[in-house]
């Protein structure tokens with residue numbers, strides 16, 4: 001489904017990402033980990049064509065993301081708050097997305113009902129602008145937005161960061177429920193080794209832009225990562 005070939009990103013003479021080959025099949029819950037500056041966000045930004053690779057390409061269902069547009073309707077993503085419209089309230093924002101995705105009002109209600117527990121009464125009907133939300137609540141809006149319109153791929157950059165412990169567990173349950181009930185392919189970057197290993201089928205570990213581990217066996221994930229990170 002997502003096929004990465006000969007991917008390299010360079011800023012001046014520094015190579016920040018170098019991935020000869022990486023394939024992420026449909027329905028996989030793919031976890032991406034690595035220390036600060038390892039290249040996780042850069043990889044996500046290249047997949048979304050927010051930055052261009054220096055060499056190589058990313059294909060989603062055979063379509064080169066830097067050359068075509070149709071893949072955009074298959075992908076939902078939340079990388080950071082720049083992806084939100086901060087002058088709207090969350091209700092206005094979801095309504096705007098409803099129109100973009102051509103969903104009915106009932107579809108939107110159904111979608112948002114899935115997030116009721118995660119929103120914890122803090123997001124909807126509050127008449128508070130997105131720009132005034134706490135970091136955790138901003139993240140919740142972004143995640144709910146990324147999952148709108150039945151995307152085939154959902155990309156979340158550090159989704160557990162800034163969430164309180166109950167919200168982290170609620171988000172985990174939400175992703176696990178989605179995994180069980182749909183064919184969505186998740187790409188999740190995280191510094192939280194426990195959460196990411198709990199929900200992901202596979203973990204790729206980046207170090208200085210290189211894939212140094214690609215772990216597909218659930219039983220050894222935690223030990224392998226603890227050994228690497230010294231945790």
Ligand SMILES: Nc1ncnc2c1ncn2[C@@H]1O[C@H](COP(=O)(O)OP(=O)(O)OP(=O)(O)O)[C@@H](O)[C@H]1O
Nearest residue numbers: 011016034035036037038039040041042043191206
């Ligand atoms: N526009 C840019 N110009 C120069 N260097 C950049 C630019 N964007 C990213 N980098 C560099 O690319 C490298 C990878 O950064 P990236 O943000 O992808 O890492 P990350 O794994 O997401 O880190 P973190 O865990 O801290 O969020 C870093 O060394 C960063 O400084």
